Amino acid sequence: EAGVTQSPRYAVLQEGQAVSFWCDPISGHDTLYWYQQPRDQGPQLLVYFRDEAVIDNSQLPSDRFSAVRPKGTNSTLKIQSAKQGDTATYLCASSLTANTGQLYFGEGSKLTVL
Amino acid sequence: SQLAEENPWALSVHEGESVTVNCSYKTSITALQWYRQKSGEGPAQLILIRSNEREKRNGRLRATLDTSSQSSSLSITATRCEDTAVYFCARNYNVLYFGSGTKLTVEP
Secondary structure, eight states, rough: OOOOOOEEEEEEEEEETOOEEEEEETTTEEEEEEEEEOOTTTOOEEEEEETTTEEEOOOSSSSTTEEOOTTTTOOEEEESSOOOGGGEEEEEEOOTTTTTOOOOEEEOOOEEOO | OOOOOOOOOOEEETOOEEEEEEEEEEOOOSSEEEEEEEESSOOOEEEEEETTOOEEEEETTTEEETTTTTTEEEEEOOOOGGGOOOEEEEEEEOOOOBBOOOEEEEOO
């Protein structure tokens, strides 16, 4: 069974640039999460979806962040006008609501904003 | 907000030794999960322990849960270099909120 796939693995931007991260969850998983993990900190939830619906996006830092999951499968997290404080690894995870609640994480996309 | 927190912040042991990581949480739970994150990887679940369980094992791993003191522990016996990672606890199911983690280093 394929795991959660994320791309790109690395991104380096200047402040003010935009970036999009893509996530392909485990097939059949209805719930998809985006986490932000600054260096030496734990993952912090940004947003999560059940199928194509946003369940909670209250933790998205600002209007510069947006996330979509239009067909209830793949998802894109976009950061517009990036700032140095956005430097972090962005982790995507998926789960099957009906199971024990285990989250399966991808390897993450490491963003550096200069 | 940090609803679950691991301690200590960092640990270092030699291969073959046993080690325990602790977790404290601030509100009632239905379950507590332990995850491990190796360098360059996403977190991976180790153990899920439900609120009506006191102990759960997975190979060399043993998790305990004390709901009266709102605490949990994860013990690893016969540690190996590949156990070097950051260990997190997280409350409940599905939507998980992580602490800052305990960085464990296992030296040869």
